[in-house]
Amino acid sequence: MTDMYIETTSLPVEGREFCFEDQRIWVDPINEFHLPYRIADPFSAVLRIVPHADGCTVEGSLRGSLAIPCGRCAEEFILSVETEFHEFEAFPDLASRSDDAWWIIAKDGLYYLDVAGFLWEQLQLAHPDKPLCSLLCRGICAQCGTNKNVGSCDCAPTTGDPRLAALHSLKLS
Ligand SMILES: [Zn+2]
Numbered sequence: 001m002t003d004m005y006i007e008t009t010s011l012p013v014e015g016r017e018f019c020f021e022d023q024r025i026w027v028d029p030i031n032e033f034h035l036p037y038r039i040a041d042p043f044s045a046v047l048r049i050v051p052h053a054d055g056c057t058v059e060g061s062l063r064g065s066l067a068i069p070c071g072r073c074a075e076e077f078i079l080s081v082e083t084e085f086h087e088f089e090a091f092p093d094l095a096s097r098s099d100d101a102w103w104i105i106a107k108d109g110l111y112y113l114d115v116a117g118f119l120w121e122q123l124q125l126a127h128p129d130k131p132l133c134s135l136l137c138r139g140i141c142a143q144c145g146t147n148k149n150v151g152s153c154d155c156a157p158t159t160g161d162p163r164l165a166a167l168h169s170l171k172l173s
């Protein structure tokens, strides 16, 4: 992960806006976690951080695009990402030392927001768990591996209408 932190304690009360275009924010974790993604259009993010007594409001937007394999046919396609977020990141509880928040507390007692971690999470939240090249993607034949979007095969369907499955077993017996 890229180290990129913003010290929030000294931000003005009305907050401050930051822009991020350093692709390492997204490229580093993609490489680190061996994800099958490529950045197709560079990502850019705008963040407005407003400090409060118990945390910070973090709002902004993220856009760019990923080349990513379809969850059904495995063909690479371009997934546009355009997302807006508005979150409250509470300062960590010093006693419990929970790791789920994007904070680092420096020796000087100031709170630093892990911007790279936050923006990586926004990208993860912005794309579906099983991205599809098209809602109509027909996937791959489980038997011969043919991409059914571009060709057909003669394999018998293994799943489908349970009434048909009953017919198949009738024929066999
Ligand atoms: Zn597909």
Ligand SMILES: [Zn+2]
Residues within 6 Å of the ligand: 141, 142, 143, 144, 145, 146, 153, 154, 155
């Ligand atoms: Zn087949």
